[in-house]
Amino acid sequence: MKAVCWMGKENMQVHNVPDPTILNPRDAIVRITSTCICGSDLHLYDGFIPTMEQGDVVGHEFMGEVVEVGPGISRDKLKVGDRVVVPFTIACGKCQSCEDKLWSCCDNSNPNAWIAEKMMGYSPSGLFGYTHMLGGYAGGQAQFARVPFADVGPIKIPDGIPDEKVIFLSDIFPTGYMGAENCNIRPGDTIALWGCGPVGQFAIRSCFMLGAGRVIAIDCVPERLEMARAAGAETLDFSKVDVLEALRDMTGNQGPDACMDVVGMEASGHGVVFMMDRAKQMMRTQMDRPVVLRQAIIACKKGGTVSVPGVYASFIDKVPFGAYMNKGLTMKTGQTHMMRYMQPLLERIERGDIDPSFVISHVLPIDQAPEAYRTFRDKRERCTKVVLKPWETAAAA
Amino acid sequence: MTPGNSKLSSKKGPKDLLKSKGVLVGITALMAYGVTRRSKTGLALATAGSLLALNASRSRKETQSHTRARFLVNASPEQAYELWRDFANIARFMRHVKSVQVLDDTHSEWIILGPMDAEIRWYAEITEDVKNERISWRSRPDSIVQTSGSVEFQPDRIGRGTYVSATVRYTPGGQLSKAIATMLGKHPQFMVREDLRRFKALLETGEVPTTLGQTHGPRGVHGSVEQVLFRETGNLAEPQAAHAYSKTA
Numbered sequence: 001m002k003a004v005c006w007m008g009k010e011n012m013q014v015h016n017v018p019d020p021t022i023l024n025p026r027d028a029i030v031r032i033t034s035t036c037i038c039g040s041d042l043h044l045y046d047g048f049i050p051t052m053e054q055g056d057v058v059g060h061e062f063m064g065e066v067v068e069v070g071p072g073i074s075r076d077k078l079k080v081g082d083r084v085v086v087p088f089t090i091a092c093g094k095c096q097s098c099e100d101k102l103w104s105c106c107d108n109s110n111p112n113a114w115i116a117e118k119m120m121g122y123s124p125s126g127l128f129g130y131t132h133m134l135g136g137y138a139g140g141q142a143q144f145a146r147v148p149f150a151d152v153g154p155i156k157i158p159d160g161i162p163d164e165k166v167i168f169l170s171d172i173f174p175t176g177y178m179g180a181e182n183c184n185i186r187p188g189d190t191i192a193l194w195g196c197g198p199v200g201q202f203a204i205r206s207c208f209m210l211g212a213g214r215v216i217a218i219d220c221v222p223e224r225l226e227m228a229r230a231a232g233a234e235t236l237d238f239s240k241v242d243v244l245e246a247l248r249d250m251t252g253n254q255g256p257d258a259c260m261d262v263v264g265m266e267a268s269g270h271g272v273v274f275m276m277d278r279a280k281q282m283m284r285t286q287m288d289r290p291v292v293l294r295q296a297i298i299a300c301k302k303g304g305t306v307s308v309p310g311v312y313a314s315f316i317d318k319v320p321f322g323a324y325m326n327k328g329l330t331m332k333t334g335q336t337h338m339m340r341y342m343q344p345l346l347e348r349i350e351r352g353d354i355d356p357s358f359v360i361s362h363v364l365p366i367d368q369a370p371e372a373y374r375t376f377r378d379k380r381e382r383c384t385k386v387v388l389k390p391w392e393t394a395a396a397a
Numbered sequence: 398m399t400p401g402n403s404k405l406s407s408k409k410g411p412k413d414l415l416k417s418k419g420v421l422v423g424i425t426a427l428m429a430y431g432v433t434r435r436s437k438t439g440l441a442l443a444t445a446g447s448l449l450a451l452n453a454s455r456s457r458k459e460t461q462s463h464t465r466a467r468f469l470v471n472a473s474p475e476q477a478y479e480l481w482r483d484f485a486n487i488a489r490f491m492r493h494v495k496s497v498q499v500l501d502d503t504h505s506e507w508i509i510l511g512p513m514d515a516e517i518r519w520y521a522e523i524t525e526d527v528k529n530e531r532i533s534w535r536s537r538p539d540s541i542v543q544t545s546g547s548v549e550f551q552p553d554r555i556g557r558g559t560y561v562s563a564t565v566r567y568t569p570g571g572q573l574s575k576a577i578a579t580m581l582g583k584h585p586q587f588m589v590r591e592d593l594r595r596f597k598a599l600l601e602t603g604e605v606p607t608t609l610g611q612t613h614g615p616r617g618v619h620g621s622v623e624q625v626l627f628r629e630t631g632n633l634a635e636p637q638a639a640h641a642y643s644k645t646a
């Protein structure tokens with residue numbers, strides 16, 4: 001089958017690789033009909049996340065049809081022919097974390113848990129198409145994928161809803177929604193949100209769904225700010241204004257009730273501290289550039305909440321912890337506990353509350369993935385979200 | 398604990414030669430990898446590899462080691478005891494054990510994978526068996542490998558499952574072989590922890606998570622070395638172990 005493989009920094013290649021097979025009793029094989037490139041794949045592309053292996057199949061947002069089911073899965077849970085969206089986190093459904101609905105913290109799904117324990121104390125769940133510290137499972141930017149614990153994760157999709165409307169249940173819609181939920185929104189709250197990429201777009205809409213009064217969206221890419229305004233957000237272009245001053249002014253010296261970092265480890269910024277962060281990242285003494293996180297903590301209202309759906313990989317310097325402590329802030333984070341959100345959000349899509357396909361800017365055959373990564377990373381061609389079609393071949397251009 | 402292995406092997410000879418050969422291969426691999434990366438990380442790795450070896454080669458003391466790990470599992474002591482007590486299951490969660498054949502109620506024949514995946518065969522007997530509480534075993538005195546182990550099951554006081562504590566005693570080689578074993582993920586402490594982690598997964602989910610045998614693109618030199626460094630070749634569960642079991646079960 002065709003698969004997008006990580007071959008090194010800024011080097012994604014499409015290779016012909018063997019089809020996946022069932023390895024464990026609770027595995028299933030999915031024939032993929034749509035798969036996407038996620039912002040967090042760009043961290044891999046840029047080579048900033050440790051423990052990748054040359055030859056890894058990437059991709060963690062995918063959906064398709066079940067073509068094979070292991071002997072450990074009962075037919076009423078999943079069967080051949082089911083149309084499913086697969087969540088990017090892998091959860092066993094049986095451990096203490098899963099029973100507590102902390103699905104992205106599953107105890108058992110990461111076979112390389114020891115690496116994560118060295119860095120984090122305890123290991124979160126395994127993920128598709130990500131680093132080996134987080135499992136090293138082959139991903140879904142391919143024609144087929146092996147799905148472990150397939151009786152827990154995949155959600156069945158009725159026929160009649162196009163892929164484009166439901167594919168984002170695999171990661172970014174629930175991720176944006178959990179980011180909003182983590183803001184502890186009370187009716188009428190003001191939320192400031194850094195990063196208007198695809199997750200940010202869903203987070204903005206989710207904030208309003210959860211009763212926020214105002215959302216202030218911060219980015220520097222014109223079309224993304226436009227998209228945020230279309231959802232009812234006020235916007236700030238950080239390349240043109242001083243964000244902290246603007247937020248102070250807009251909230252009457254109170255600060256936003258919650259601040260959301262939907263950017264993560266590769267934030268853009270300027271000034272001396274940013275240059276130092278960049279230098280440290282290049283030297284690999286600091287893997288993350290926490291520009292946004294610092295701003296979010298400083299900007300947040302006293303007693304407010306900082307929600308962090310943006311991805312961080314390791315250690316960060318110069319976190320204004322004095323501000324964090326003295327203002328009595330709360331921080332909520334985590335990879336998305338997918339299985340909490342997929343069903344309720346599917347119902348919202350079916351009801352017509354939201355049509356997630358609005359973020360798609362490019363639909364391309366899988367062969368064009370390498371160029372698509374570059375286009376998405378550099379935000380060229382108004383690229384906001386790329387959907388790859390594994391079974392289509394490039395039209396003769 | 399039963400003093401099953403009072404005689405410690407302190408002879409040095411051909412075994413050491415074999416070990417140092419292993420060391421050489423490992424260090425060459427690490428350094429070759431480091432050098433081919435042509436990056437700072439690579440250089441650091443190569444340096445670390447050589448320092449590790451140098452440091453290890455200085456101190457060669459042989460002591461009897463004793464390793465222990467403890468995991469809270471989401472199951473009852475009865476369930477945990479039952480899974481462990483059938484020694485035929487052991488190959489499903491102890492990665493270096495290829496198979497255990499149960500001979501009678503207390504005796505079993507183990508085949509383990511030693512250095513370079515060579516098969517080593519030995520016999521074990523159960524020395525203590527308290528239902529739902531404790532199992533102890535040791536190798537028979539005439540076995541090549543002198544080892545003993547025990548596992549205990551204690552219910553959590555507020556009902557959050559069962560604490561499973563495993564202890565393994567063994568007669569190790571020198572520091573040098575330990576250093577190389579550490580690098581390859583075969584350090585005894587590491588192995589006991591990982592075996593117990595797999596036991597927890599098997600007990601809770603009915604299988605042991607693995608990516609061994611999954612599809613991937615061309616690994617090249619870097620990808621292959623990374624697999625060794627991340628201990629995926631030595632530590633991930635072999636799906637065949639599960640298959641073999643499902644055939645007999």
